Amino acid sequence: MSAPNSRLAAVFVVIVVVLVGGAAAAPYALGSGGGDDDPTTAANQQFQPDSVLPDSGAEEGEVSMDSDASDKTVLVDVGHANDVSGTQLEPLLSTLAENGHQVRFYRGQRRSLNESLRSADAFLVVSPRERFTDDELAGVQAFTDAGGRVLVMGDPPAVQAGGGPFFSLGGLEETGPQTASLGSNYGIAYGSGYLYNMATNDNNYQSIYARPAGDSALADGVDRVVMREAAPIRTGEATQVLVASEGTQLSTTRETGRYAVVARNGNVAAVGDTEFVTRENAHDADNEVLIGNLADFLVDGDKEPGAPADPDSDRPTQPGGGPPEPPRTPQPTPAPA
Template sequence: MDRNELKQRVDDIRSTVAARIAEYKQRVDDIGSAVAARIAEYVTLDQRAIKRRLGVVAGILLVAGVLAVVGSASIPVGGGESVTVESHQPEAILAEPPAENGTISVNSSIPRQTVVIDQKHQNPAISQSSPLVEGLVAADHDVTIHKSGSIEEKLDTADGLVVIAPKKTYSEESLDSIREFAATGGNVLLASDPKRVGAKANTGMTQLASEQGLGFESGYLYNMETYNTNHQNVYASPVDNGSLTDGVDRLTVATGHPVIGGSGAYETESTTVLSTTEREDSYTVVAQRGTVVAVGDRSLLTSEYAYNSDNNVFIGNLIEFLVS
């Protein structure tokens, strides 16, 4: 093959390659145009959908506006009479926060007593139970905080013991001391912290409660029909006319859990549900067995809930129980 033939062959190959490149480029352009057209189609559809949704929202807002006007105005119905739609009045729509008032009153004729509050077993900070502590001090009783050492020494000169939601377990020595204290007339208040499903069991409280024939069910209580602002803030009413219920119409219990054993002092309404079983029933949230009182919700003792419903009266009753 001479030089001219070789040159011709190379030119032919170049022409073929150029033609193929042009063909592929055209295909790419066609595909790009098709994709662009499809994207434009989807965008148009989305815009239409958005417009339709905006139209629906606008319609809803318009209806809501009309209802608001109807609810706040009287509608003429003929004969000069008018009808007011009470269900759309502002006072019927807006939730009214619970009243928070009252004081914590304690019988001043009770001689000065000493109450020990456990803080050694990873209990909540003492400030979280300030209404109880302040009530004790205001009634001229002594408060001893147990943070270290043997609890037996502190209980030797005490009249009452408060244990709130301990996270640490108790030694056998401490359990023996508390058991003996309760058996010889010392008054004990056990306030648990409701645990949610899957939460770690409160073993410290489980120990103490079981020693006294009491216990706390797992899960929390709620009521979708009757509640205080939030469905987890359920109402509990007195079961009897004992010293723990004196002057109390009802309590607000925040995500409390049921107390097992003893004599029930307060029960929730029958429409209350336990989260772990979803069973609707009345549940005991405060119970007493001998000189021990178990409360299924420590929030009753906090500043946040102390003045909801008759919780403040109940705290006063607890103080009198501890120092009696």
């Protein structure tokens, strides 16, 4: 006699209901429901926008000049393998041009530097990668003695050897600016390394702020400027114009100090950065005011015409003192602005 079908079916249904129902109810009974949602993710306050989003300073203002000088000639050096292009200097050069001044480039091809300086009122040197010869240094000295204005801009030596633009030439070439001899005549020297500030900066430790160090026309109207990659300027006889904000450290020594980034000695001014002048950075903080002041500085000189004088016109213009100048290879020289 077999068990009745109805009873077997009832047993089957009861077992299925108990097992499936039990499985469905078990998570609630054991208190292990839910998935991966947990309070730790929400508690990550350090990831919330309030905690992480940086402020970006407003970029506004125009580069303008106060000087009433007119028709001055500014000579821009591109003949010493300068690590700069006309595009980078555009905010400064176009301001000069807009105010009725002439911008010329010294390429080191047809005429010597001293010849070119003779007809100029001001000289702008940015990151030269080749040394100035003794003759050229004497020419620049005579130029400033006669009232000509010289503005030197340099940046820290390139940190990465081999990754720089000289890598393709196959050598470990000196990539730091060759400004030592040029500045030393005026008590100005570029320190080694770059400046950084971990606490107060414009969204990067290398983007430091600089403030006026005293009363100088170069710092007129400046509250603070942003320098993207600044080298410290050591001043002997020169006056500090802008100094990096409090807490700024030098990369090579890690020492906190009062580092000048703009300095002036008479007719010569030096800036420890070249990035601040580019159009991208020209309107950060008060950079546009500083650029205007530098343009004023260049054209406000009162230079005697004809300096530097040719020492003796009998001699060939090639110098005898320094090493013979290498033939100027066509560097990637910028087009005039």
